[in-house]
Amino acid sequence: MTSFTSSAPKKEVKFRKPEWLRKKINPSAQKEMESLLKEVGGLHTICQEAKCPNISECFSKKNATFLILGNICTRRCTYCNVKTGLPTEVNLEEIEQVTKSVIQLGLKFVVITSPARDDLPDGGASQFYRVTRDILEKSPGTQVEVLIPDFKAKEESLQKVIDSGAVIIGHNIETVPSMYKIRRNASYERSLQVLKRLKELGQNKIKTKTALMVGLGETEEEMIQVFKDLLDVGCEFLSIGQYLAPSGDYAKVKEFVxxxxxxxxxxxxxxxxxxxxxxxxxxxxSYLAHEYLGHESANKELEI
Structure with a gap:
């Protein structure tokens, strides 16, 4: 999962973030959402776990990306703030908990994601399926986007999330190939393969989405090549944001773009x-995730 805060440059010289990266977090704007999450018990959001700088804005608008399958990842990527270790057993109660939260908040668009669960035979795909189906059955006016790990590119796992009814399936490429050392136990080629097979297995009916971080030392030429690679595998939606390191122990920010x-x-x-x-x-x-499909609908209306 993409995760971002700030750090020092390569020589460890402290320097201030530029004006355009001084977004303030407003704790009071988060209270209603956080109270609800405590009320249903045991729910996690990637907004909280990854210390996302957009948390106040999203929570105040009652937007959240739910983190299923616990808050412990089996991989140790050097850009991500999600905890690493031995995950707990799959909590089937979270299926009802997520749906309850969606209904109580009146959410019309929901994003579901998870840490990498390499300890599970299907990588957690069955839980994505169950959570998504439950939301769609009990809150038929809600659309669901899922943001998945690579599932080690297992086709049966990819097919499971395709069959869930999600309107968008996201898998983050994260960075350019030359920077892939920050993604432990992942590979650029495998992530491209995941995006490609999602389109093929879904018979091109599934909308696919990915995200890139910048500021790690990538060049514009490298970014353009990644754009080409993504288009070659049918990916149509893209998010690009500034990488901000969770602490000094993570990959360093090389540039504020x-x-x-x-x-x-x-x-x-x-x-x-x-x-x-x-x-x-x-x-x-997952920021303003509902706008991707909304923009596409607007374009279709203009074409008509």
């Missing part, structure tokens, strides 16, 4: 063929 460069990446990606792109310093894979 300027807003103009984010706008340039957005225009390049759209010109190359992506259907919708969020590209800004605070863009994250």
């Amino acid at each position: 300027r807003p103009e460069q984010f706008e340039r990446y957005k225009q390049l990606a759209l010109d190359m063929g992506f259907k919708f792109v969020h590209s800004s310093p605070y863009a994250r894979s």
Whole structure:
């Protein structure tokens, strides 16, 4: 899962974040959502676990990305704040807990994600299926997006999430190939294969989405090549945001990318063929997730 806060450059010299990266967190705006999560008990959000800088904004709008399958990851990526260790058993009660929260909050668009669960034979795909189906059956006016780990590219796991009824299936490529040392037990080629097979197994009916972090030392040429690779496997939705390290023990920020460069990446990606792109310093894979399909619907109306 993509996770971001700030750190020092390579020489460990302390420096301030630029003005465009000084987003303030408003704890009072989070109270209602956090109270609900405590009320249902045992629920996690990636917003909290990854210390997302958009948490106040999203929680105040009653938007959240639910983290199923616990809050412990079996991988130790050096950019992510989610805890690493031995996960607990799959909690079947969270199926009803997530749906209850969705209904109580009146959510019309929900994102479901999880840590990597390499300890499970299917990587947790069955739980994604059960949670999504339960939401759709009990809250028929709600759409669900799932943001999945790579499931080690197992086709039966990918088919399971395709069959869940999710309107978008996301899998984050995270960074350019030269930076893949930050993704433990993952590979660029495998992530591309996951996105490709989602389209093929879903008979091109599934919308696929991915996210990239910048500021790790990547070049524009590398980014453009990743755009090409993603389009080659049918990915149509893209998010690009600034990497911010959770602490000094994580991969270092090499550059604070300027807003103009984010706008340039957005225009390049759209010109190359992506259907919708969020590209800004605070863009994250699940941030304003409902806008991707909304934008597509608007385009269809204009075509008519």
